[in-house]
Amino acid sequence: MTRSKFGAETKNVKHFLVVLAIMALLLTVSAAMMPGHVNADANDIVSKNIGSYSGYRASIFIYKGQYKCFCLEAHNGDPSGTDPLGEEIYNNSNIAKALYYGQYGAEPWDGFGGDEAKGVVITSLTLSDLYGNAKNYDTVPGVKEFKAFLESKPMPPSEITRFTKKSLKTTWDAKRKVQVTEDNEIKGSEGQKLSFNLPKGVKAVKKDGTVLTGKVTLSAGEIFHLEAEPGVTGIYNTGEIGKNFKYQPIVVKTVRNKQDIGTLKIVEDKTAVTQFQATWLRFNGVRISKQDITNKKELPGAKMRVIDAESGILVDEWTSTDTPHIISNLVNGRKYILSELVAPKGFRISREQIEFVAGQKDHVVMFNTPEKKPKSPKTGDDNSLSVPITVLTSSVASVLAAVYMRRRVQK
Numbered sequence: 001m002t003r004s005k006f007g008a009e010t011k012n013v014k015h016f017l018v019v020l021a022i023m024a025l026l027l028t029v030s031a032a033m034m035p036g037h038v039n040a041d042a043n044d045i046v047s048k049n050i051g052s053y054s055g056y057r058a059s060i061f062i063y064k065g066q067y068k069c070f071c072l073e074a075h076n077g078d079p080s081g082t083d084p085l086g087e088e089i090y091n092n093s094n095i096a097k098a099l100y101y102g103q104y105g106a107e108p109w110d111g112f113g114g115d116e117a118k119g120v121v122i123t124s125l126t127l128s129d130l131y132g133n134a135k136n137y138d139t140v141p142g143v144k145e146f147k148a149f150l151e152s153k154p155m156p157p158s159e160i161t162r163f164t165k166k167s168l169k170t171t172w173d174a175k176r177k178v179q180v181t182e183d184n185e186i187k188g189s190e191g192q193k194l195s196f197n198l199p200k201g202v203k204a205v206k207k208d209g210t211v212l213t214g215k216v217t218l219s220a221g222e223i224f225h226l227e228a229e230p231g232v233t234g235i236y237n238t239g240e241i242g243k244n245f246k247y248q249p250i251v252v253k254t255v256r257n258k259q260d261i262g263t264l265k266i267v268e269d270k271t272a273v274t275q276f277q278a279t280w281l282r283f284n285g286v287r288i289s290k291q292d293i294t295n296k297k298e299l300p301g302a303k304m305r306v307i308d309a310e311s312g313i314l315v316d317e318w319t320s321t322d323t324p325h326i327i328s329n330l331v332n333g334r335k336y337i338l339s340e341l342v343a344p345k346g347f348r349i350s351r352e353q354i355e356f357v358a359g360q361k362d363h364v365v366m367f368n369t370p371e372k373k374p375k376s377p378k379t380g381d382d383n384s385l386s387v388p389i390t391v392l393t394s395s396v397a398s399v400l401a402a403v404y405m406r407r408r409v410q411k
Helices: 002-033 093-100 116-130 143-151 383-410
Strands: 045-053 056-063 067-071 086-089 170-173 178-181 184-187 193-197 202-206 215-219 223-228 235-237 245-253 261-268 277-279 283-292 303-308 314-319 325-331 335-342 354-357 363-368
Touching: 045 116, 056 116, 056 261, 067 116, 093 116, 093 143, 093 245, 093 261, 116 143, 202 215, 283 303, 314 325, 335 363, 354 363
Parallel strands: 283 363
Antiparallel strands: 045 056, 056 067, 067 261, 086 245, 170 178, 178 223, 184 223, 193 215, 202 223, 235 277, 245 261, 283 325, 303 314, 303 335, 335 354
8 A cells, every 4th residue: 555655656746747847848948939038149139029000010120239120021030039140241222221211220211200110110121122022012101202212312321431631732823812722532422521610711612613611511522622811821620520430231141931130330430530731821021122222212203013933923013102112921932023114203224133032031122223414514614615616607708708709700
């Protein structure tokens, strides 16, 4: 009995252990199949339900605990809880634009109307169509319109937006009397822009001649240069500006019959900020004097001019006074030529061409020599009358001789 009783108890224990084992197995399988299960492996794909729109469940997938991904194959199974086979940069312009302008993108479509579930469904179904899904989802409200919107938009930034030159050389336009830098260009993806502020007296001129001042915004591919008035000196610097990131469409591959998923990865480069600077020219003034060579005093009434030695272009023209003439904003280190056009009354014109370099002299002098006065006859000088008297005497004698001869012939 006792034995029998012991055997019965042993049998009950075995049954109990079997039941426990089965329950443990079921719990393990159930936990593994739960959509919200987060495996210890950080690479697992976790599903997150947002809601629904137009009869479709709005779900996104969290990859590596941070990336919000969309399904790219709506006809395949949910990839939640699976280990991805790998990820790759997917260089497809349509996929890149759908992710960039889709829900959670950098510039989401206004047509989502702030409805997160609507945005998720339209973005996911559009991506499925663009990824090569056999089914077309254009009948779902908003999908066709979203596709049309994408066609009108540029590609998202795929490279860092920057200036091609960091330092611009400046030259002098003597004809227009303005400082001009060499050309610069903005490099970057289509549609990307850079903005910078210009100080007073400086302007940006685009290749087509458009002039911009103050806050300047230019697009990738545009070529421009800066121009500055003569009084602008020193160094202009934009400071660190620009978008130091780009976007890469990433596709996460999963097992067969499960959805591949996609996301837009932001690649940031904190060292890729862009800027440029322009070093303006230095300017000097000069005093120009017109002086009498005999007493070194200022001489009024001379018409003077200064030309640019390199271009021959007129810099300044004036009439001298009793004080030196001042010319400002001459380019430091540049050669100029001073000459006289009309001399003051009573002075000989100077044929001198005085060449000077701005910055090396602050006072340039040109002299004039007085004209020589004609000599006046001296009072009481008999020699001054001797010639006329001799001529007169000779003439009278000749006349008298002629009269005498005529009378003699008549007799």
